[in-house]
Amino acid sequence: MPSWLAGIVVLFVGAGGCFFTEVVNEAPVSGIRTLKDGPHFIGETLSFNATKTVDDVVSNLSCEWRAFTCQDSAGTNCTPIGEPEFYGITGEFEVLVESHETIKIQLQVTDELGATRLQPDIVTIDVNNRAPSIDLEVTGHKEPQTDLFVLYRAIDLVIAPGVGGGDDVTLDPDGDEVTFSWSYLAPPGSQESARSFDEVGEDGYRLVPDVSGQWTVTLTADDGHGGTDEITKTIPVGVDSPPCLQSLDPVADTSGFYLVESADGARSFSVLSVVDALDPFPMSPGADEVFGTSTFRWFLKEPGAASFTWIAGHVAESYAVDPLNYEPGDLLELRVEVQDRVQGAERELTCADDARACELNAGSQCFQRLTWGVQIQ
Ligand SMILES: [Ca+2]
Ligand SMILES: [Ca+2]
Ligand SMILES: [Ca+2]
16 A cells, blocks of 8 residues: 555444444645646746645645746646745745746645645646847938038947836847847949948947948848847938138138238248038047048139139149239138038039139138239238
C-alpha cells in the first residue's frame, strides 16, 4: 500500500456494539489560480496560489511549487527556475519573468499524512513580446528663411527612443537586442558618386545631399522576436541662400567717396567677412570637407569711364588702389561682388551697372555687391 493510503482507524459506535474499519486517505484535490490575467511580459512578477483545494480529512496541506522555463507553449523541453518552494495552502508563489520562454508552473499538494496526487497541477504561461519603439532625430544646418536643410551640408540621423514608452523609455520594452536597417531615397537627379550616406558611430547615419528636393530616410528595428518598428523621415533639402557681404574695410558708403592720399601710398579695400551657409569667408575653423569659401570678383570704374571693367583673374578678398596711378582729384569706383558655389542664372545679379549696392533678394539687407567711391587726393 502506498504511503498516502496509510489507513486511518476510525471507531464507529453502533447499536450492536463497537467495530473498526479502515478509511482510505484520499489525496487532496487542488488547482492553480493565476492572480493576474495576461498578457504577461518580461519583467513582470507572476503570482499564483492554490485553489479548489479540498481534502477528505481536515489536515495541514503542504504546497510544493516549482517553476520552469519551456521552449514551447506545450510546456515541454523545460528547465527548472530555482529550487522548489513550499508554502501552506494560503501561500502565494511568485516567479519573475526574465525571458521570452513559456513559463510552466507546477503545484503538488500533500496532506499531512503524505497523500498526494500522482499528477501535479500544471499551468503554462506564454510570455508576450512587445515591439521596439523607435524615432529618428534629424539635425543639420537649416536656412532660416526657408527652413530647408542646405544642399551639400551634412545631415545627421540618430536613432532615438520612440514615444509611448512612459518614463522608462527604451528602444525595446523587453530589453531585447534590437537590430536596425537603414535605407534612403534620393530625389531625381541625385548621383551616387556625389551624395553620401554613411554610418556614423553605432546609432546613426550621415547624409550629404547632392540635389535639392525631398529626401527620405527609413529606419526599421527588429527585436528578433517578431517585434518590429519602422520610421520614415522626410528631409526637405534646398539650395542655400546667397552669400552676404558682412564686413568691409573701409565701410563701403553707397554715395560718398573714400579719400586716398597720394602721400600715403596704396590703400587696400577689403572684404573682412561673408556670411553663408556653405561658403562663409573666412572659412570656419573645423569646417567639414563640403565647405568651400566664397569667391570674389572685382570691378573698377576708371576716372571718366562710362562703365565698370572686370579685373580678370583677381579673386583675392582685397584690392589695392595705388594713388600714383591717378591724378589728384580723380574719382573712381571699386566694386566687389561675392559668389557662393551655387552658380547659374538664379544667382546672376541683375542690378543696374551704376547701382553701388545690389542684393539678389530685394530688401534682405544681404548684399552681394558693394562699391567704394574713391577720390584721389
Ligand atoms: Ca487526505
Ligand atoms: Ca521585444
Ligand atoms: Ca550660399
